[in-house]
Amino acid sequence: MIAYPGRLKSLFAALFLTMSASLCIPALAVTSKPDPALDKSPATATQLPQRQPPAVVFAGRIAGDATSTRLFFDFDRKIDFSSFFMEKPDRLVIDGPPMLFRFAEPELIKPRGLVSFLRYGAITAQKSRIVVSLARPVKLNRFEVVEIEEGKIFRLVVDLAPTGPAAFRQMIAEQRARFGASGEVASKGDRVQVSNKQPGRFTIVVDPGHGGIDGGAKGISGTREKDLTLAAGRKIAEKIAAAGPFDVKMTRNDDVFLSLGERVAFAQRNQADLVISVHADTLRQKWVRGATVYTLSKRASDELASQLAVSENMSDLIAGLDNPKEEDVVQDILADLTARETSVFSRSFSRILVGRLGQKVNLIKNPQRSAAFVVLKAPEIPSVLVELGYLSNRKDERLMNEAEWQDGVADQVARAVSDFFKPRME
Numbered sequence: 001m002i003a004y005p006g007r008l009k010s011l012f013a014a015l016f017l018t019m020s021a022s023l024c025i026p027a028l029a030v031t032s033k034p035d036p037a038l039d040k041s042p043a044t045a046t047q048l049p050q051r052q053p054p055a056v057v058f059a060g061r062i063a064g065d066a067t068s069t070r071l072f073f074d075f076d077r078k079i080d081f082s083s084f085f086m087e088k089p090d091r092l093v094i095d096g097p098p099m100l101f102r103f104a105e106p107e108l109i110k111p112r113g114l115v116s117f118l119r120y121g122a123i124t125a126q127k128s129r130i131v132v133s134l135a136r137p138v139k140l141n142r143f144e145v146v147e148i149e150e151g152k153i154f155r156l157v158v159d160l161a162p163t164g165p166a167a168f169r170q171m172i173a174e175q176r177a178r179f180g181a182s183g184e185v186a187s188k189g190d191r192v193q194v195s196n197k198q199p200g201r202f203t204i205v206v207d208p209g210h211g212g213i214d215g216g217a218k219g220i221s222g223t224r225e226k227d228l229t230l231a232a233g234r235k236i237a238e239k240i241a242a243a244g245p246f247d248v249k250m251t252r253n254d255d256v257f258l259s260l261g262e263r264v265a266f267a268q269r270n271q272a273d274l275v276i277s278v279h280a281d282t283l284r285q286k287w288v289r290g291a292t293v294y295t296l297s298k299r300a301s302d303e304l305a306s307q308l309a310v311s312e313n314m315s316d317l318i319a320g321l322d323n324p325k326e327e328d329v330v331q332d333i334l335a336d337l338t339a340r341e342t343s344v345f346s347r348s349f350s351r352i353l354v355g356r357l358g359q360k361v362n363l364i365k366n367p368q369r370s371a372a373f374v375v376l377k378a379p380e381i382p383s384v385l386v387e388l389g390y391l392s393n394r395k396d397e398r399l400m401n402e403a404e405w406q407d408g409v410a411d412q413v414a415r416a417v418s419d420f421f422k423p424r425m426e
């Protein structure tokens with residue numbers, strides 16, 4: 001699922017210049033719709049304003065070669081786009097209103113010429129994005145919407161031509177001067193109201209991994225991680241809400257993208273007592289299977305954990321955002337390690353959860369592992385990342401798709417949450 005496998009290390013070490021989409025940042029982005037099953041969780045109930053249905057992208061094409069490449073996308077109505085470049089890796093990011101991508105002939109949008117990879121999808125409830133990964137630095141020779149059939153078909157035409165690395169960097173510097181330096185999709189702050197915490201009640205944040213433009217891992221039979229984490233996350237949230245004095249909040253309850261920073265901020269705004277991030281990734285080691293519970297540590301417990309943290313931390317980059325700077329991550333984690341208590345609680349929950357999960361499902365060898373996962377770095381909130389299994393393993397993929405299996409896991413997670421908070425309940 002990673003677009004740039006050979007370059008991971010240099011990528012991660014690189015400083016990511018911040019390019020902004022700030023001119024089109026919507027004021028909003030509440031990420032979850034209310035789920036009737038979760039009536040007890042008030043924070044998920046913030047309603048989005050009614051909007052017109054998304055534009056449909058029904059055709060697209062990439063044509064040309066390494067000297068000149070044209071992309072076009074056909075829509076059912078006139079919409080406005082904005083675009084900006086990012087480097088390390090080089091990308092063209094195209095933002096527009098909500099779009100449904102229904103390419104009639106997907107083979108026509110296979111990367112070629114100056115385009116090395118194409119990704120598209122929702123980035124917030126009110127914004128969709130196309131991320132064009134570039135084979136080398138390019139400039140835009142044309143970027144415009146033309147009417148193909150009156151009132152019915154509109155086409156975004158994008159012409160790319162090679163340019164030098166210096167000119168590309170210069171262009172990005174100019175963009176930054178114009179648009180500012182905020183790479184966040186949504187502005188931080190109080191876009192979700194903080195609920196007043198009630199004594200004797202605990203707030204649990206369930207965080208279904210990936211979403212929207214970031215599909216996460218892909219299984220051998222085609223399962224998308226973002227769908228699996230949402231389905232399992234909903235069940236887990238529902239079971240926890242029913243298991244005790246728990247207010248459960250989901251970071252997302254539909255198919256939208258959330259940056260790693262937003263997930264952490266969501267938990268902090270809601271004064272969460274526990275964060276459970278739900279995943280089902282792939283590993284190069286296809287034989288590896290079974291549930292694993294990860295906590296935060298500066299140094300990875302082992303090679304698998306380190307591999308996973310690198311791939312998880314790429315989520316922002318995949319969506320055309322800046323990756324967190326490595327030194328920031330390390331620094332935050334160092335600060336985090338001084339918060340000994342949190343880290344002790346995280347490990348304690350991890351131990352309880354592993355014990356509970358083991359009664360129901362297959363566990364990996366050494367199921368309690370740790371690495372530098374950005375999504376776990378809220379210093380004041382015990383946080384774990386659960387890999388339900390691995391989509392790179394055929395057996396795991398089949399099981400994880402079964403509703404009964406998901407129910408069983410959700411039950412065990414809810415029991416673990418009860419066990420964990422029992423000492424703090426009257």
Ligand SMILES: [Zn+2]
Pocket residue numbers: 209210216217225279280281312
């Ligand atoms: Zn994942």
